[in-house]
Amino acid sequence: MATLDLTGIYKQFGSVTAVHDVNFQVQDGEFMCILGPSGCGKSTLLRMVAGFEMPTSGDIRIDSESVTALSANRRPTAMVFQKYTLWPHMKVSENIAFGLQLRRLPRAVIEQKVKESLALVSLSGYEDRYPAQLSGGQQQRVALARALVLEPKILLLDEPFSSLDAILRVRLREELRRIQRRLKITAIFVTHDQEEALTLADRIAVMNAGHIEQLAAPSEIYASPSSLFVADFIGAMNLIPGTVSGGRLMLGALPVDAPAGLSDGPVTVAIRPEDLVVLDAPQASAWSMTVEQISDLGYYRRAILEMPGMQSLKIFLPKALEAQERGTLHVYARRYLVYRDGNAPQEVVRGLPVSAA
Amino acid sequence: MKDDSDTLMTTLPTPAPRPSWRKAAIAYALIAPPLLLMVFLIFIPALQSTARTLTVDVNGTPGFTLSRYIAFFQDPVSVSNLMFTFQITLITLLVIFLVCFPLALYLRFANGRLAGAVQVLALFPLFVPGVILAFALIRFLGTRGTLDTMLSIAGFTGFRTPYLKPDAIVFGLVWESIPFTVLVLTAGLRQVSDALIESARDVGANNWQIFWRIILPQISRPVLIAFSLNFLGIFGSYTIPYLLGPAAPQMMGVFMQQTFGQYRRPDDAETQAVITFLICAVVGLLYVRTVASQRKQEQDS
Ligand SMILES: Nc1ncnc2c1ncn2[C@@H]1O[C@H](COP(=O)(O)OP(=O)(O)OP(=O)(O)O)[C@@H](O)[C@H]1O
Numbered sequence A: 001m002a003t004l005d006l007t008g009i010y011k012q013f014g015s016v017t018a019v020h021d022v023n024f025q026v027q028d029g030e031f032m033c034i035l036g037p038s039g040c041g042k043s044t045l046l047r048m049v050a051g052f053e054m055p056t057s058g059d060i061r062i063d064s065e066s067v068t069a070l071s072a073n074r075r076p077t078a079m080v081f082q083k084y085t086l087w088p089h090m091k092v093s094e095n096i097a098f099g100l101q102l103r104r105l106p107r108a109v110i111e112q113k114v115k116e117s118l119a120l121v122s123l124s125g126y127e128d129r130y131p132a133q134l135s136g137g138q139q140q141r142v143a144l145a146r147a148l149v150l151e152p153k154i155l156l157l158d159e160p161f162s163s164l165d166a167i168l169r170v171r172l173r174e175e176l177r178r179i180q181r182r183l184k185i186t187a188i189f190v191t192h193d194q195e196e197a198l199t200l201a202d203r204i205a206v207m208n209a210g211h212i213e214q215l216a217a218p219s220e221i222y223a224s225p226s227s228l229f230v231a232d233f234i235g236a237m238n239l240i241p242g243t244v245s246g247g248r249l250m251l252g253a254l255p256v257d258a259p260a261g262l263s264d265g266p267v268t269v270a271i272r273p274e275d276l277v278v279l280d281a282p283q284a285s286a287w288s289m290t291v292e293q294i295s296d297l298g299y300y301r302r303a304i305l306e307m308p309g310m311q312s313l314k315i316f317l318p319k320a321l322e323a324q325e326r327g328t329l330h331v332y333a334r335r336y337l338v339y340r341d342g343n344a345p346q347e348v349v350r351g352l353p354v355s356a357a
Numbered sequence B: 001m002k003d004d005s006d007t008l009m010t011t012l013p014t015p016a017p018r019p020s021w022r023k024a025a026i027a028y029a030l031i032a033p034p035l036l037l038m039v040f041l042i043f044i045p046a047l048q049s050t051a052r053t054l055t056v057d058v059n060g061t062p063g064f065t066l067s068r069y070i071a072f073f074q075d076p077v078s079v080s081n082l083m084f085t086f087q088i089t090l091i092t093l094l095v096i097f098l099v100c101f102p103l104a105l106y107l108r109f110a111n112g113r114l115a116g117a118v119q120v121l122a123l124f125p126l127f128v129p130g131v132i133l134a135f136a137l138i139r140f141l142g143t144r145g146t147l148d149t150m151l152s153i154a155g156f157t158g159f160r161t162p163y164l165k166p167d168a169i170v171f172g173l174v175w176e177s178i179p180f181t182v183l184v185l186t187a188g189l190r191q192v193s194d195a196l197i198e199s200a201r202d203v204g205a206n207n208w209q210i211f212w213r214i215i216l217p218q219i220s221r222p223v224l225i226a227f228s229l230n231f232l233g234i235f236g237s238y239t240i241p242y243l244l245g246p247a248a249p250q251m252m253g254v255f256m257q258q259t260f261g262q263y264r265r266p267d268d269a270e271t272q273a274v275i276t277f278l279i280c281a282v283v284g285l286l287y288v289r290t291v292a293s294q295r296k297q298e299q300d301s
């Protein structure tokens, strides 16, 4: 049972600001993902929670008690690293037992706990193997067992599955989620893989250039990205530059509905591919565009559409819809977000034009 | 494979693999010269010497005898010199590790300007020949040497020079062994990744526990290599003990030289040499086993 509070966390490496004013709270039993592009400071943030890096300023509290001044070996956190970090000279059981031995637990208790934790990660019977005799996936499971056996208040994971192949990665993250739910342990999971974050997290903190851009549930991050960066980073998105003048919003030469009360000036309009619907006839409020390219992705197709005076758009097409390259499609945006100057976006939702119904 | 495969499809001519006996022959031809050199310059003379120490002339026919060895171990001077050599070697080794482990750990984990300077300093003795080092140490440690002068300026007059005492040998040998030992240990320590150390700290280990339980077991090979090679160098050392050490007892190198050159007893010198050689061979074997096990592990993984 544990909560984690970060207040005003900064981290400076020489002239590089790796983490910039991070503030958030992780609730008891919550699974939080930190998601962001390479080099945005995810690992640095996690390593400050673990105690491997000292924040330049700010406070880290676990269960309301500051741990900022504690060294890593005194913090109630346990970490699973990206690289394989089992100690090669110790057997699996010794790797897991090491932390317990440091806590001077009786031998019988240690043996019992090692056994239970191996069962938890489905590796019973692997006690006497050496790390070199395990596959990458098995090694990471042992690393997870080694972290969990200490019953940490906060479990930290830094891209633990990123060196595994895609199928194994999916399997292990499902297993991790199951274990985390069962133990109700508070966890922070760092990844640059948005699918991983969207499937695992209770909440996602999207990080960019050292700071948190948005912290919300996956569905909310997907539906209302709070900034252009998040809009672009999460999922497929069409970002179209536009201008507002006299209350009218122009995308290139085409007018679209503007949200109320928008003053004149440049904006960016974000449309998810799935919010573009194909009409069967041209409409004043729809765009007639040429199909540039169609890619078959199994149960749906992705197409790239073009028209003069407008940038190309990504769109998803159902299999049943007839479309071919060089053909024309009439598309209509039924929902979009309008961004201006780092402010929260304004949402526009439109009903379908009458004749399309 | 079928013979007609070439008629079914056009294949690029692949170079015929060299027969393995030819590869082996080339390899042996390449290593033959140094190997022969070693056989003729080292192994055969050593075997001949050893054989001579074990033979006695009985009316013109050679016979087997241990008398020379019995004489060596019954001679109190010989035995005390052998014991002294062991003593100096083990004490020197202990001091070397006490000095070099902190240095190597520092060089492994620190970075920046100071670490660079320490690195250069640690390697410095490598470029100083033993004789020069010995005279420098005499100047520094001798009566009215630099240290003595500095201490008396500071008002401390009780300084007794270690020059011509066993301590001076240890001092000189330690100084000579630092670069090699630091190099080997630092290279070994670099094999232990930061992540392995961090994960140990993460489960609660302090620096001391990390050193004993995580680092040391993983660098046992470099430690054994440093131990055995230093042992060989120290046990058979000559220059430093000759120039810095006492007249008695003597280390085996000095003892041999005196027996041979001053007392003109080449037979006894030969016996001393064989005994020294056998002791070193045991340690040499330890080294060979360590290196071989490392090689085997590298091949396995
Ligand atoms: N020890 C360090 N010394 C100097 N700069 C560092 C150090 N650690 C990280 N940085 C810098 O801080 C920034 C953030 O690095 P960090 O490793 O936290 O990124 P990340 O989001 O984890 O990236 P990735 O997805 O590639 O792992 C980078 O610019 C990096 O170069």
Ligand SMILES: [Mg+2]
Binding pocket: A042, A043, A044, A158
């Ligand atoms: Mg990282």
